Amino acid sequence: xxxxxxxxxxxxxxxxxxxxxxxxxxxxxxxxxxxxxxxxxxxxxxxxxxxxxxxxxxxxxxxxxxxxxxxxxxxxxxxxxxxxxxxxxxxxxxxxxxxxxxxxxxxxxxxxxxxxxxxxxxxxxxxxxxxxxxxxxxxxxxxxxxxxxxxxxxxxxxxxxxxxxxxxxxxxxxxxxxxxxxxxxxxxxxxxxxxxxxxxxxxxxxxxxxxxxxxxxxxxxxxxxxxxxxxxxxxxxxxxxxxxxxxxxxxxxxxxxxxxxxxxxxxxxxxxxxxxxxxxxxxxxxxxxxxxxxxxxxxxxxxxxxxxxxxxxxxxxxxxxxxxxxxxxxxxxxxxxxxxxxxxxxxxxxxxxxxxxxxxxxxxxxxxxxxxxxxxxxxxxxxxxxxxxxxxxxxxxxxxxxxxxxxxxxxxxxxxxxxxxxxxxxxxxxxxxxxxxxxxxxxxxxxxxxxxxxxxxxxxxxxxxxxxxxxxxxxxxxxxxxxxxxxxxxxxxxxxxxxxxxxxxxxxxxxxxxxxxxxxxxxxxxxxxxxxxxxxxxxxxxxxxxxxxx
Amino acid sequence: xxxxxxxxxxxxxxxxxxxxxxxxxxxxxxxxxxxxxxxxxxxxxxxxxxxxxxxxxxxxxxxxxxxxxxxxxxxxxxxxxxxxxxxxxxxxxxxxxxxxxxxxxxxxxxxxxxxxxxxxxxxxxxxxxxxxxxxxxxxxxxxxxxxxxxxxxxxxxxxxxxxxxxxxxxxx
Ligand code: SF4
Numbered sequence: 001x002x003x004x005x006x007x008x009x010x011x012x013x014x015x016x017x018x019x020x021x022x023x024x025x026x027x028x029x030x031x032x033x034x035x036x037x038x039x040x041x042x043x044x045x046x047x048x049x050x051x052x053x054x055x056x057x058x059x060x061x062x063x064x065x066x067x068x069x070x071x072x073x074x075x076x077x078x079x080x081x082x083x084x085x086x087x088x089x090x091x092x093x094x095x096x097x098x099x100x101x102x103x104x105x106x107x108x109x110x111x112x113x114x115x116x117x118x119x120x121x122x123x124x125x126x127x128x129x130x131x132x133x134x135x136x137x138x139x140x141x142x143x144x145x146x147x148x149x150x151x152x153x154x155x156x157x158x159x160x161x162x163x164x165x166x167x168x169x170x171x172x173x174x175x176x177x178x179x180x181x182x183x184x185x186x187x188x189x190x191x192x193x194x195x196x197x198x199x200x201x202x203x204x205x206x207x208x209x210x211x212x213x214x215x216x217x218x219x220x221x222x223x224x225x226x227x228x229x230x231x232x233x234x235x236x237x238x239x240x241x242x243x244x245x246x247x248x249x250x251x252x253x254x255x256x257x258x259x260x261x262x263x264x265x266x267x268x269x270x271x272x273x274x275x276x277x278x279x280x281x282x283x284x285x286x287x288x289x290x291x292x293x294x295x296x297x298x299x300x301x302x303x304x305x306x307x308x309x310x311x312x313x314x315x316x317x318x319x320x321x322x323x324x325x326x327x328x329x330x331x332x333x334x335x336x337x338x339x340x341x342x343x344x345x346x347x348x349x350x351x352x353x354x355x356x357x358x359x360x361x362x363x364x365x366x367x368x369x370x371x372x373x374x375x376x377x378x379x380x381x382x383x384x385x386x387x388x389x390x391x392x393x394x395x396x397x398x399x400x401x402x403x404x405x406x407x408x409x410x411x412x413x414x415x416x417x418x419x420x421x422x423x424x425x426x427x428x429x430x431x432x433x434x435x436x437x438x439x440x441x442x443x444x445x446x447x448x449x450x451x452x453x454x455x456x457x458x459x460x461x462x463x464x465x466x467x468x469x470x471x472x473x474x475x476x477x478x479x480x481x482x483x484x485x486x487x488x489x490x491x492x493x494x495x496x497x498x499x500x501x502x503x504x505x506x507x508x509x510x511x512x513x514x515x516x517x518x519x520x521x522x523x524x525x526x527x528x529x530x531x532x533x534x535x536x537x538x539x540x541x542x543x544x545x546x547x548x549x550x
Numbered sequence: 551x552x553x554x555x556x557x558x559x560x561x562x563x564x565x566x567x568x569x570x571x572x573x574x575x576x577x578x579x580x581x582x583x584x585x586x587x588x589x590x591x592x593x594x595x596x597x598x599x600x601x602x603x604x605x606x607x608x609x610x611x612x613x614x615x616x617x618x619x620x621x622x623x624x625x626x627x628x629x630x631x632x633x634x635x636x637x638x639x640x641x642x643x644x645x646x647x648x649x650x651x652x653x654x655x656x657x658x659x660x661x662x663x664x665x666x667x668x669x670x671x672x673x674x675x676x677x678x679x680x681x682x683x684x685x686x687x688x689x690x691x692x693x694x695x696x697x698x699x700x701x702x703x704x705x706x707x708x709x710x711x712x713x714x715x716x717x718x719x720x721x722x
Contacts, residue, residue, distance in 0.1 A: 010702035038635060161637025
């Protein structure tokens with residue numbers, strides 16, 4: 001993974017120092033609340049319902065065991081012994097004290113971490129494929145590009161006060177595990193027919209009030225022009241993006257208003273000007289960036305060499321659900337699930353963090369990944385260690401064998417924690433999970449995505465779930481809107497609202513009815529929820545949910 | 551006389567800013583003026599009444615392509631920031647330097663924060679005129695505090711265009 005040099009350290013330490021000064025001036029009354037707001041947001045500090053929330057950047061989801069231990073230390077010392085993995089691979093502390101933040105930032109800096117640009121109207125943490133570098137379907141490792149973008153976009157002088165937040169995701173595999181089309185800019189690393197490295201550039205995606213999938217704005221951009229092209233997009237956005245209405249300020253609205261073609265034309269015009277005069281990325285620079293992401297020292301192993309059984313059924317379930325093929329023979333990709341019953345999805349305790357750091361050291365070259373699905377991945381586990389790993393993690397509640405099932409819910413903190421929420425999301429998830437606690441029933445449904453957001457900010461990305469749930473406020477009461485038909489992966493689609501919103505106690509029964517119709521109507525056990533939904537159409541599902549009771 | 555920050559130092563400023571609504575403006579001899587675009591264009595291209603060619607005041611969201619000739623003529627351009635949250639001016643400044651090759655004094659004014667000082671200068675602004683004295687004093691304090699300390703940045707900027715890893719990978 002990437003390691004800081006003197007420049008990285010200077011940049012991050014300067015920022016910590018600067019923030020400390022800003023905080024002091026704010027507390028002394030020398031800096032107005034209004035002026036402090038964008039400054040603290042650019043440093044990941046929100047004011048939440050109960051306490052300030054600090055969001056820490058995990059660049060493209062990679063963490064070393066040392067960093068994980070430091071996060072555990074922060075959880076213990078400054079928070080309530082747990083933190084939260086977000087849908088953009090970051091880590092959130094929900095109960096920190098304002099005055100402790102500069103110290104926390106200094107702690108983070110000591111392990112090469114920061115909270116720079118994890119919120120506010122600036123370029124946010126670059127996200128990527130959580131199994132980059134080890135995925136079987138990978139063409140190009142996206143992480144060197146992510147790191148270049150991370151550095152280029154961190155404290156960029158021109159783009160720190162944009163109309164609205166700006167998110168970039170990069171992938172290099174067939175399957176899109178980072179949902180690039182939901183991003184302001186989505187980048188797919190590709191090779192041209194002539195063998196040249198470059199990118200497909202997608203622009204104008206985003207969720208929230210007006211969900212939109214990004215459009216292809218450049219089919220092939222040679223890699224040396226990456227930063228010049230990003231600058232051109234950001235420049236057009238910074239000049240013409242709307243600032244009069246927060247809900248119309250994302251780049252998707254600008255792309256929608258201009259049309260993809262006109263937007264691309266403006267970007268190309270700016271790019272044409274800078275592409276030869278601005279410094280380009282050189283081969284040496286790519287090589288240098290790539291040198292941080294070389295393969296670890298894998299052993300030469302046969303593909304199949306599991307520890308001898310017999311093993312318990314629970315272990316077999318876990319192998320089926322939480323363990324994936326690896327591009328290197330004899331290795332596996334393991335997902336440590338953060339969807340243990342009774343735990344809020346994505347929450348992780350101090351103890352679990354320590355345990356995960358130990359597992360990483362013992363089984364996976366000292367590295368872990370955070371995922372958009374709010375789980376943790378150990379990317380390089382030997383197949384013959386799987387059983388020991390499973391035994392080691394069971395007591396920690398990290399082996400819930402439900403990855404990619406309905407129980408692998410993505411859920412934002414919602415009304416229980418978030419100051420922006422319209423409704424709670426955690427109790428909805430609990431109510432649904434109670435109805436699907438039988439594993440066999442769950443497995444019979446195959447892969448099925450459920451995402452729950454507590455308000456239209458859509459942090460849980462409910463629009464792209466097969467079943468999405470959105471909390472809304474109706475005259476002070478919590479109500480929930482269901483969307484069906486969203487998807488992500490090989491294909492992206494935004495779900496459609498099924499019908500009138502429902503009160504909390506009707507949501508889980510409605511989900512059960514939806515599932516029931518799917519199970520009854522699917523052509524066979526391999527037909528996915530999306531296909532059945534597309535085949536039957538929305539009306540059938542609407543009828544199923546609303547006809548009788550509501 | 552008002553004070554501004556120019557090239558990282560507090561200096562007296564002898565330019566007079568004329569506001570949009572001073573419609574019947576007549577220049578006094580031996581004074582230097584900054585004029586809003588509309589007023590500036592009334593005198594363009596001769597400026598015979600002026601002791602020194604006036605500076606040009608532009609709003610941050612101005613379409614620079616529409617004022618090409620003014621940019622070439624003006625000795626000083628002032629960009630007005632309507633709010634410190636509105637970062638359009640950062641691109642306007644960068645474009646003036648990079649694309650329009652503007653070589654004169656580029657000044658930021660309006661609702662700018664001392665905390666934005668570095669970003670502004672990296673986008674090509676060599677002068678900053680703060681709305682109030684407190685902000686100016688704060689900016690001055692910040693400049694003194696980091697005396698001698700060269701700011702380190704990841705990316706290039708208008709002053710020094712470069713890619714993030716340039717100068718770094720060769721050391722390894
Ligand atoms: S979706 Fe809304 S409620 Fe949920 S975390 Fe985001 S802002 Fe908060």
